Amino acid sequence: MRIYKAKDYNDLSRKAANIISAQIIMKPDAVIGLATGASPIGTYKQLIEWYNKGDLDFSEIRTVNLDEYKGLSPDDVQSYAYFMKTNLLSHVNILPENANIPNGLEEDPEVECKRYDKVLHSMGGIDLQLLGIGGNGHIGFNEPGNNFDKETHCVTLTEATIDANARFFESRDDVPKYAYTMGIKNIMQAKSILLIASGEEKAQALYDSFYGPITPNVPGSILQIHNHVTVVADEAALSLILKEHEITTGGHVL
Numbered sequence: 001m002r003i004y005k006a007k008d009y010n011d012l013s014r015k016a017a018n019i020i021s022a023q024i025i026m027k028p029d030a031v032i033g034l035a036t037g038a039s040p041i042g043t044y045k046q047l048i049e050w051y052n053k054g055d056l057d058f059s060e061i062r063t064v065n066l067d068e069y070k071g072l073s074p075d076d077v078q079s080y081a082y083f084m085k086t087n088l089l090s091h092v093n094i095l096p097e098n099a100n101i102p103n104g105l106e107e108d109p110e111v112e113c114k115r116y117d118k119v120l121h122s123m124g125g126i127d128l129q130l131l132g133i134g135g136n137g138h139i140g141f142n143e144p145g146n147n148f149d150k151e152t153h154c155v156t157l158t159e160a161t162i163d164a165n166a167r168f169f170e171s172r173d174d175v176p177k178y179a180y181t182m183g184i185k186n187i188m189q190a191k192s193i194l195l196i197a198s199g200e201e202k203a204q205a206l207y208d209s210f211y212g213p214i215t216p217n218v219p220g221s222i223l224q225i226h227n228h229v230t231v232v233a234d235e236a237a238l239s240l241i242l243k244e245h246e247i248t249t250g251g252h253v254l
């Protein structure tokens with residue numbers, strides 16, 4: 001695992017976009033796992049810019065998103081499907097039939113989780129999975145305490161995550177209580193993982209994930225046993241790690 005220090009959010013976004021574009025150039029039909037939240041917005045903007053310049057071609061790329069709120073339709077502005085459409089998919093040449101995301105409108109968790117796992121299995125593995133991290137260490141919507149060996153499942157969001165995500169909704173009451181998420185098992189099966197984090201509110205989660213014990217109480221800590229993880233984080237998110245470790249431009253190897 002290697003941790004790279006970015007000066008700020010812009011630098012982080014460019015570095016992350018560089019890693020993703022290298023993957024796309026090396027394997028034009030790669031399966032890319034996508035994430036939502038504030039963290040990847042800059043990365044997606046950068047990828048769109050390079051696409052517009054003619055430097056990137058997504059025509060054979062297949063994408064799989066980590067998660068979706070249960071109960072929200074793809075047209076709902078708060079849904080992750082809508083987020084993906086507005087922040088990436090409608091701006092680049094990823095074919096609609098190649099973009100996958102859990103269906104928030106499926107009421108039966110068993111049906112939807114089985115369907116999504118089938119999609120994931122049919123792709124032959126995710127080449128590069130982009131991840132953000134929650135302030136409580138969650139990845140995707142795998143909340144603390146969640147079993148490490150799950151595939152796609154329906155989760156009850158923790159109060160901490162509802163609080164954190166309330167910033168995107170009109171009121172806290174509007175935040176859905178349930179979500180469909182790829183499980184840790186799906187994430188760990190990705191051939192490589194790129195985790196990005198920005199801001200001081202991620203400092204503890206980053207420190208605990210990469211320097212603490214591996215425990216379901218900190219879902220991100222499972223990444224310590226994956227053999228190809230790259231972390232790109234800004235100085236604020238790395239603040240606790242930087243107190244103990246120097247991170248040079250070549251990255252810090254764990």
Ligand code: GLP
Nearest residue numbers: 036037038039132133134140141
């Ligand atoms: C949500 C998403 C996660 C994301 C996390 C952090 O809960 N389900 O996939 O990593 O938020 O989001 P942000 O990047 O906005 O801090």
